[in-house]
Amino acid sequence: MLSQNRPAEDLTETAMEHKIAAQPALANGKANGTNGTNGTASSIAPLDASKLTIQRADPTAREVPDEVAACSGNETICTDHMITVAWNASTGWATPELRPYGPLSLMPTASVLHYATECFEGLKAYRGHDGALRLFRPDLNARRMLMSTLRISLPAFDPAELEKLILALMAVDGPKWLPRSRPGSYLYLRPAVIGTQPQLGVQAPKAALLFITASFMPRLDVPAGGMRLHTNPEDMVRAWVGGFGYAKVGANYGPSLLATNEARQRGFGQILWLYGPEGFCTEAGASNFFVVWRSREGQLQLVTAPLDDKLILDGVTRRSVVQLAKERLADEVEVVERKYTIDEVVEASKEGRLVEAFAAGTAFFICPVSQIRHRDHDVHIPMVKGESGLYTAKIKSFISDIMYGNVQHPWGVVVDEQ
């Protein structure tokens, strides 16, 4: 029976294990996924970056815009190329293709357009001050993408192959689109998998497409006066225990827009999503959320929500903040991953113990939070020189130094540019 032999929390994992096991090429780690067990000659091909084919765009056809211009319109400006890899249930992953960026053709009955069979990742490529082009911990994005893909019933793959494909796209488009003449700039990388099977009916898609784009994205980490958060309306919940809040699936985003738009019309940047009657703080918009406060006992603490109930995303930036703060700030700040409520934040503020707050994620990087509106209360959060808290700035520079090559660190993965 379902509930007898293992904790209930393991069931999602179990279903994913089943799914991985059902894909022999992945389960046994073979580079060539011949499935000999069923006695047929059929083979289910695994995702294989070494097979990548390259069809180049005319390199003179498009000029690289400056960053501000590229981010000012209603359309994301992508680089010259994208990578696409088709998958279907009977043959597995097709040959990965690096090809000119352009539209996708989908039948109106495609699964993704009706049933949200879709997931994605977000990471950035950074042109370092030392001239090198780096990704930041892309292995974590690739592994999370596999987890999201399985949660939404899309096909499994070896995350190492996805990482290679991301590097391959940057190897080709990096030199032109992140030129050495623009140190300190970045591009946004968006791998995604969508269900493409043209069949209506609620079922796991038998065809899918993995694609990767690279594009400009505005700098969101320095809003004037800091980010202002509004807690969610009481009748709207972002994620719930037993749901999929921890997965980077489209289904976590579209439904959040209504509340986010309401908040923006009131002058706030993002929703601070609370959970349950207790009002546990979970995420700020689509970013993780941190506060720095002094406990009643006088201990300075960096506090963020835990991952164990699977309500929130296991952010790469979140992980890095936690790890670096533990390594480098242990003498000053205790790092605490625990459930905490908005009432605790309000009380800390009233008692003068609230020190800083920030959102952490790939899009918003480390973004200082200056205000939280919750029902009748406005919590105002100190900012040094109106710009950021002290620890926020410290942590931001730790990570930024790795991203842009001011320090050499294993988290900064250098792209071998063509």
Next chain:
Amino acid sequence: MLSQNRPAEDLTETAMEHKIAAQPALANGKANGTNGTNGTASSIAPLDASKLTIQRADPTAREVPDEVAACSGNETICTDHMITVAWNASTGWATPELRPYGPLSLMPTASVLHYATECFEGLKAYRGHDGALRLFRPDLNARRMLMSTLRISLPAFDPAELEKLILALMAVDGPKWLPRSRPGSYLYLRPAVIGTQPQLGVQAPKAALLFITASFMPRLDVPAGGMRLHTNPEDMVRAWVGGFGYAKVGANYGPSLLATNEARQRGFGQILWLYGPEGFCTEAGASNFFVVWRSREGQLQLVTAPLDDKLILDGVTRRSVVQLAKERLADEVEVVERKYTIDEVVEASKEGRLVEAFAAGTAFFICPVSQIRHRDHDVHIPMVKGESGLYTAKIKSFISDIMYGNVQHPWGVVVDEQ
């Protein structure tokens, strides 16, 4: 403040009202949506079916397959035409186009592919035994589509215009694809709206596409031996209070596939989704769920989950079952919309009081349920001649008679065929 002047439950509605109010053409009901209030000459066009343009496919290019062949592959077979209507935030709804069925072109950065900004409807067109072609209560689908559209931050429209477009598609494709020589057959109609703005970033799309297809869909209402349900794993919840379980948005479907596939691998047709520690019965797969039981006091009751907590879809079939049972079976069966738990169902079964159960929805129509597996228990549900319960069959024939014109009824809307 958010929570002071109205019940918390109203906030979602409030946000939707705001959104409708922000679209002057819809809010004031004008056929031509000139927005004169801001002093500019700009106009936001409303959805207007009267502007429909028609580009016909070659009528001889495709033959109409028989129903079984059409439903046997991995691809939905659509009719010759589809309807598409583009929208953007600055100009509103473009001219609706009836045109040959074919692929859609979407940029890889399109909102729908990442953030699940998508919603849909499902209804059928029925070729009557009297020769007429009918839709069943399409006004309810059109209104629900508006609700879903707003919940997922897509553009508003007048539901009456959507209904006209659905009728227009059937007026053109009905005569060929649902010929009078095939009374008792149907086509499945799928209106959908998707966010098409090619911009990454979590925001309400500024461009969208409404499209309508008509296709074959297999008959799902007579599975051999009845539908077998498995309750959801304890760590997976379909919808939750404060979420969007009542809206027909993609985000309700993709995340449900993992549990559904697990159940299918165990030989079950659908998940019976329970809610909360009490185990309230909510939906069967993507259908509403009904049981017929005898109360301890001996009263025969038709029981289904209520709509008020917004966990479940306000199904057109569900509504029709409730309404017809109240009108026509009042002497025999009491209709009860209330929260009820799986334990109540198990107890009723053990005490010999469980009479029937069925799923109700457009895809599965009225589908008899013969078994529910819940943890250690198998609940077996009586079926007359192994096919259906008595009341299940009665209610099914009430509705079927309206759909196929055996009786004339205002719910059967006749298509004026070309």
